[in-house]
Amino acid sequence: MTLSPETRLVSLGRPGHEEDQPLNPPITVASTFVGRGDASGLRTYGRMSSPTWEPFEEALGDLEGAPVPAVLFASGLGAVAGALSLVPAGARLLMPRHTYPGTIALARDLEARGLLELEFFDVDGSNPLAERLASLAPERTAVWLESPTNPMLEVSDLPALLAETRARGVLSLVDNTFATPLVQRPLESGADVVVHSVTKYLAGHSDVVLGAAVPATEELRGRLVSHRTLHGAIAGPFEAWLALRGLRTLAVRVERSQASAAELAARLACHPAVETVRHPSLPSDPGHETAARTMDGFGSVVSVCLRGGVEEADAVIAALRLWTSATSLGGVESTLERRHRHPGEVASVPERLIRLSVGIESVEDLWADLEQALASVFPQPGREADSDSAPGAGSASGQA
Numbered sequence: 001m002t003l004s005p006e007t008r009l010v011s012l013g014r015p016g017h018e019e020d021q022p023l024n025p026p027i028t029v030a031s032t033f034v035g036r037g038d039a040s041g042l043r044t045y046g047r048m049s050s051p052t053w054e055p056f057e058e059a060l061g062d063l064e065g066a067p068v069p070a071v072l073f074a075s076g077l078g079a080v081a082g083a084l085s086l087v088p089a090g091a092r093l094l095m096p097r098h099t100y101p102g103t104i105a106l107a108r109d110l111e112a113r114g115l116l117e118l119e120f121f122d123v124d125g126s127n128p129l130a131e132r133l134a135s136l137a138p139e140r141t142a143v144w145l146e147s148p149t150n151p152m153l154e155v156s157d158l159p160a161l162l163a164e165t166r167a168r169g170v171l172s173l174v175d176n177t178f179a180t181p182l183v184q185r186p187l188e189s190g191a192d193v194v195v196h197s198v199t200k201y202l203a204g205h206s207d208v209v210l211g212a213a214v215p216a217t218e219e220l221r222g223r224l225v226s227h228r229t230l231h232g233a234i235a236g237p238f239e240a241w242l243a244l245r246g247l248r249t250l251a252v253r254v255e256r257s258q259a260s261a262a263e264l265a266a267r268l269a270c271h272p273a274v275e276t277v278r279h280p281s282l283p284s285d286p287g288h289e290t291a292a293r294t295m296d297g298f299g300s301v302v303s304v305c306l307r308g309g310v311e312e313a314d315a316v317i318a319a320l321r322l323w324t325s326a327t328s329l330g331g332v333e334s335t336l337e338r339r340h341r342h343p344g345e346v347a348s349v350p351e352r353l354i355r356l357s358v359g360i361e362s363v364e365d366l367w368a369d370l371e372q373a374l375a376s377v378f379p380q381p382g383r384e385a386d387s388d389s390a391p392g393a394g395s396a397s398g399q400a
């Protein structure tokens with residue numbers, strides 16, 4: 001029987017259905033395991049393996065369509081570091097200009113130490129990457145892809161780009177954090193490794209920092225595990241257990257938050273205080289056609305530039321009552337932030353850009369809060385800010 005991803009999310013990584021045994025995998029808290037620690041594959045020490053990592057690794061590997069389990073890391077950036085350790089020494093690494101800034105910072109650090117040469121490309125539909133690859137030696141080239149990008153929400157044609165890297169024998173590493181394996185599975189298009197900040201949608205409750213790399217082969221898995229063991233960036237058992245608990249509800253969370261994100265993006269696009277909205281669901285969005293053709297959804301992050309400048313953007317965020325002003329994304333609760341409040345944000349991201357992570361609350365409550373906050377900063381003739389009817393009126397500022 002072939003089971004759908006929604007079912008596999010719930011059923012994978014469980015112990016056998018044996019009388020008197022727990023339904024869920026238990027947490028094993030252990031630094032050391034009894035035995036002689038020979039080469040038999042038995043557990044010896046907690047930096048090398050943990051029974052609590054395995055159910056999550058099995059489930060995520062399966063969901064991404066990998067022939068082997070994922071490799072869990074202590075954070076998303078730990079998984080990024082693991083994936084980047086596969087880039088041959090001195091190779092040229094091509095990366096979208098608006099890649100997650102933490103990944104860029106790590107790649108720049110590797111470049112400063114002479115370990116690779118970094119080159120950026122723009123994700124704008126013209127696909128300059130394919131042309132560039134034609135002029136580079138494949139064994140000394142690697143490609144990093146992130147789609148949609150954080151926070152510009154540019155969409156790459158992953159199947160086309162990965163067909164190109166595969167045909168040329170170029171190492172390809174894909175950050176699939178924003179889409180999740182329910183929306184796209186880059187390994188099926190030929191990627192070598194997929195990376196996740198598990199902190200975001202996979203764990204889903206803003207209470208865990210964790211990462212994972214999902215390799216396309218046993219050989220790559222061995223290298224990732226070896227990197228994890230040598231560098232020591234291992235997940236704690238409690239975090240791994242929480243992540244699996246969160247993963248069980250991924251399908252319902254993604255379905256709900258994606259639908260709300262599309263609805264809010266459409267309403268924001270018509271609002272007079274809004275200058276631009278980025279969400280691949282919008283027919284006018286530059287990524288819409290590619291996303292509709294290559295993805296099974298449009299994601300739950302929306303980016304907005306309001307009229308006015310940074311001051312107005314910050315004032316709208318301060319006026320919200322239900323949405324929480326906070327970094328990160330992918331939790332059940334809706335959060336937002338102006339990205340340039342972080343000094344490390346990429347310079348070409350607009351100063352006033354606000355990134356919204358849409359959660360699973362009622363979309364009408366989320367919209368009512370956005371409307372009242374926009375109205376308080378951009379009063380419209382004939383449209384009064386109605387603070388009494390706004391959700392959470394009277395509660396502490398910034399509380400959901």
Ligand SMILES: Cc1ncc(COP(=O)(O)O)c(C=O)c1O
Binds near residue numbers: 080175197
């Ligand atoms: C796309 C993306 N990749 C990787 C990371 C890093 O993940 P973590 O914060 O879990 O280390 C983030 C964090 O925001 C991210 O947004």
